[in-house]
Amino acid sequence: MSSQFEVVVYGATSAGVCAAVAAAETGARTVLLEPGRHLGGMTSGGLGYTDVGDVRVLGGMADRLRRDIAEHYGVAPGHYAGPEPHVAEAIFRRWLDEARVEVIFDAQVTGAEVVEGRIRSIRTAEGIEVVGAVFVDASYEGDLLPLAGVPFAIGREDRALYGERFAGRQELAPGRHNMPPWISPFRDDPTGLEPGALLPQIKPEPLAEVGAGDGGVMSFGYRVCLTTAPDRIPITRRVGYDEAHWELGRRFFAEHGDLPTGRYIGLEENLPGGKCDGNSLGPFSLSVLDGSAWEYPDASLDRREELRLHHLHHAQDFLWFLGHDKAVPAHIRQEFQRWGLPADEFADTGHLPHQLYVREARRMLGEHVLTEHDLATPVAHPDAIAMGSYHFDIREVQRTWRWAYEHPAPIAYVATEGYLSVAVPPYQVPYRALLPRREDCANLLVAVCVSASHVAFSSIRMEPQYQMLGHAAGVAAALAAGAPGPAAGAVHEVDVPRLQQRLADAGQVLAL
Incomplete structure (x- = not known):
């Protein structure tokens, strides 16, 4: 069995749902593949009491979810720190239905066909082949990264690698x-x-020595x-x-x-x-x-x-x-x-x-690796597509x-x-943190296992953050899939100001 789409999103985490909905609402024919049988990942899987950080940076689809939760219960936005699990999943299901996203459950990815640095298709354990122009990895594990030949890190790095005070053991x-x-x-x-x-x-x-990288994950x-x-x-x-x-x-x-x-x-x-x-x-x-x-x-x-x-x-x-x-x-x-x-x-x-x-698995080594320095003393990123604020x-x-x-x-x-x-103070997340290096893969975006150090990822890993990154990845994927000529599907060639305008129009907060 084989199907063809413009945007293929893998992993129905809250990031994956937001990416698929955003891509479809931007005009791309989109499919969402989920290895399990539920939508929403931790947002509907037990983590109801949701850590937000500075509410000023909460925008886009994360804010949409917050407002939909408030409407469901007849309260003001933010009255509850999060919904009951079944309510979160029902909201996500409605979003996908309204955006006409095709959802395939029990779709564990097991292989990928990569041609000249581009993913042509992915295969599932059930034998389904899905062909796409652009792919979004929104899984907690980052399971598309190794299949696409994209390098990644796992666990704590040595303090010397990025000069981070809080790295290592x-x-x-x-x-x-x-x-x-x-x-x-x-x-x-x-x-x-x-x-x-x-x-x-x-x-x-x-134990490893203090400050040494030991590969340990949370x-x-x-x-x-x-x-x-x-x-x-x-x-x-x-x-x-x-x-x-x-x-x-x-x-x-x-x-x-x-x-x-x-x-x-x-x-x-x-x-x-x-x-x-x-x-x-x-x-x-x-x-x-x-x-x-x-x-x-x-x-x-x-x-x-x-x-x-x-x-x-x-x-x-x-x-x-x-x-x-x-x-x-x-x-x-x-x-x-x-x-x-x-x-x-x-x-x-x-x-x-x-x-x-x-809490963490693979982390892509992409176009820009966010580190402790990007967050502790915020760096201005001209390609910002979202903001974060939660502490390390x-x-x-x-x-x-x-x-x-x-x-x-x-x-x-x-x-x-x-x-x-x-x-940490509020900080910008650049588009480059969602991108593999150009030489590694040309048509993949990563919305959860982003390019970040262990320390930086400990702030980024919050569910509202994933929702905003998924939103950005979905819009970028649709823009790349719809690009004319040789640029079709090329995520590195996306017009970033156009992407930022689309996100801002949808309420995404790009700067304070």
Whole structure:
């Protein structure tokens, strides 16, 4: 089976939906391919309570979504930080229907035909071939990049590479995201010499030097939607639940059980309908810190599925652990037992989200690599197509352990590494950050795995930002596809002032 389109968007994340709608509304015949069965990625997959940053930079389709959410609930824009997951997906579905975008689900890309530096077509695991003039990679994983021969980076770089202060492995510093002191990482053997001495949920490999690049990515997890509604689905003990897997949690609560209950995943009605978007708020939470996320970006599809289930089972078992393990303080257990899974969310995935929170995966090495310097001291970009403002938000990268050389004998202790939060002023995102280098590919735009360092990407990676970048990529793709003669499909030849005018007319904020 083969189909031909002007613009082919891969990945129905919120960036992918916005790219496909924008391309279609600009006049291009557009198809949206999604490897799963849902629209919206994390925006409809559990991350309802949405981080925005400076609302002055929120424009274009991100602002359109904000207004549509407000209209749905009959409130002022911004009254809610985000919608219920099913509402977000319904809005995206309506947008695609109104723009007459063809959507193909269960379309995992597995191959691409590249001719003289241009993608001619991509193939899916189901044997569908899709031919296009311009392609947009809007997947969280950046799965079109290697197929198109476009170079990319994964994980933390060395500080020396771009001269970034916050690059590389971080110091082991105290803070609310770190473990309390002196929790042993070992099961029974204080020397750590016995085979299997290390507890589960700890990354066993040694730490890199401070500031060194180690390829580490931010931890993944599931953002769970919870409710206290009478029809809630109770949290149940999963078949395969392993008591020994949670020994670290027991030790944590023995040292740190006096925190308010919500400090573990944020139990508060922060979504419409009395629902809660459960986030990872501390050193022992929904984020999986054993280093398994490091493997995910470049793993095979089968291995990715194993890793996804590893994270899903962590979320299920964590909720059960908090509500039922006797080592958890009684006030926490009692509070968690009040909550369950919403009956009207994620019905086809057991009422747990359909989307793993892939905080970062591949990052393109493109025409311009955005770094810490572009954001911390904003650079004026004449080809700006959107703005960002969220702080550097590097979530925990690993849970590790170290020796403290105390008298009379060394003491091993658990530590959490990688968390960093540093404010930045509003900054411009240039069109070049969406483009591969000319010599690598001529007809690909990237809306999620943009050309940025690990540090810069930690700010760019917010869902509203993805929506604005998707909007820009969709308009640019349509303009490139509609260009006459040899320029047809050439994303590097797009008339940038014309692109910027189209975006500005649609409400995109390009400068303050």
